Amino acid sequence: MIDEPTPILELRHITVRYGDFTAVDDVSLALPKGVALGIVGESGAGKSTLARVAAGLIAPTAPGTGSARPGTGSGYRGMGSDRHGVGPDRDPAPRAEILLDGMPIAPIRRTRAQRRRIQMVFQNPDSSLNPSHTVRRILAEGMLLHGTLGPHPSHERVDARCRELLHMVGLGESDGLGTAVAAGFGLGPADLAPRADLDDILDRRPHAFSGGQRQRIAIARALAVEPDVLIADEPTSALDVSVQRDVLDLLATLRRTRGLTLMLITHDLGVVNEICDEVAVMRGGEIVANGPAATFFHSPLAGYSGELLDAARSVALPGGAA
Numbered sequence: 018m019i020d021e022p023t024p025i026l027e028l029r030h031i032t033v034r035y036g037d038f039t040a041v042d043d044v045s046l047a048l049p050k051g052v053a054l055g056i057v058g059e060s061g062a063g064k065s066t067l068a069r070v071a072a073g074l075i076a077p078t079a080p081g082t083g084s085a086r087p088g089t090g091s092g093y094r095g096m097g098s099d100r101h102g103v104g105p106d107r108d109p110a111p112r113a114e115i116l117l118d119g120m121p122i123a124p125i126r127r128t129r130a131q132r133r134r135i136q137m138v139f140q141n142p143d144s145s146l147n148p149s150h151t152v153r154r155i156l157a158e159g160m161l162l163h164g165t166l167g168p169h170p171s172h173e174r175v176d177a178r179c180r181e182l183l184h185m186v187g188l189g190e191s192d193g194l195g196t197a198v199a200a201g202f203g204l205g206p207a208d209l210a211p212r213a214d215l216d217d218i219l220d221r222r223p224h225a226f227s228g229g230q231r232q233r234i235a236i237a238r239a240l241a242v243e244p245d246v247l248i249a250d251e252p253t254s255a256l257d258v259s260v261q262r263d264v265l266d267l268l269a270t271l272r273r274t275r276g277l278t279l280m281l282i283t284h285d286l287g288v289v290n291e292i293c294d295e296v297a298v299m300r301g302g303e304i305v306a307n308g309p310a311a312t313f314f315h316s317p318l319a320g321y322s323g324e325l326l327d328a329a330r331s332v333a334l335p336g337g338a339a
């Protein structure tokens with residue numbers, strides 16, 4: 018038997034309650050290294066809550082003993098929520114666990130090294146960008162805190178890394194993000210934007226940028242600490258349609274070129290079809306199906322996953338999965 022590699026991030030028996038309301042209900046999920054996992058589902062399904070637990074922003078609640086909701090099984094694997102199939106020998110209150118490289122980590126009081134490895138990009142970039150800080154400070158803060166440039170790096174070294182990050186997210190390119198993404202970051206010195214332009218960007222504050230540019234800065238901020246896992250929660254839904262594609266291409270490129278493991282929360286099945294290898298479908302706080310994207314998009318699906326896919330097809334999947 019071939020051993021499965023240890024997932025880089027694993028959530029076990031995660032339940033989150035807000036008062037009496039259960040937003041996430043005993044969810045287990047494994048994220049293999051280098052994989053892009055799309056988490057889809059209707060509004061209020063618990064996607065963001067689960068993402069925040071994974072990112073260490075909120076703690077899971079100890080699982081309760083509430084009755085299981087009816088499952089919505091399909092031919093697709095439906096193993097995400099462990100309330101399905103409760104048996105007589107099953108522990109009635111399994112302990113919530115979060116594992117990084119197979120090692121349990123504290124839900125929110127993580128070590129600095131653990132925090133560095135899992136970064137999150139939010140729907141609204143403004144939530145992660147301090148409006149009174151320059152882009153230079155926004156990018157430098159994490160790398161100095163986490164020592165990614167070694168102890169006491171010079172200003173020149175920090176600035177050079179900040180400029181590199183701007184390139185990485187396509188800021189400073191004369192013709193915008195598309196060039197950098199298309200080139201897969203194989204930019205030679207001749208392709209680099211003039212240093213003065215980049216320094217000008219670094220000196221500015223977030224309000225001086227468009228929504229799409231701010232989201233690129235937020236992605237650069239996350240990358241500044243060289244994470245292994247990037248959790249992106251609806252990273253394009255607050256952006257103009259015209260720049261959504263650029264930001265998604267950027268995420269896909271980053272994943273490919275930097276070996277990032279990606280957890281992408283989205284309503285958009287077309288995006289999942291294009292970017293993700295794995296899909297988890299959430300409904301009512303549970304994962305009702307999960308498995309390879311190819312199966313999800315190309316096999317007949319029963320139950321909720323099928324309904325979701327049909328609904329997406331009816332509004333035309335941009336990724337052409339129909």
Ligand SMILES: Nc1ncnc2c1ncn2[C@@H]1O[C@H](COP(=O)(O)OP(=O)(O)OP(=O)(O)O)[C@@H](O)[C@H]1O
Nearest residue numbers: 035038039040058059060061062063064065066067
């Ligand atoms: N801080 C909170 N206090 C109380 N209820 C909350 C809180 N955060 C989320 N909820 C509720 O938990 C449920 C799940 O919310 P969550 O944001 O995780 O869903 P979602 O699938 O990400 O939805 P959307 O796609 O609309 O963002 C919703 O009913 C929401 O109203």
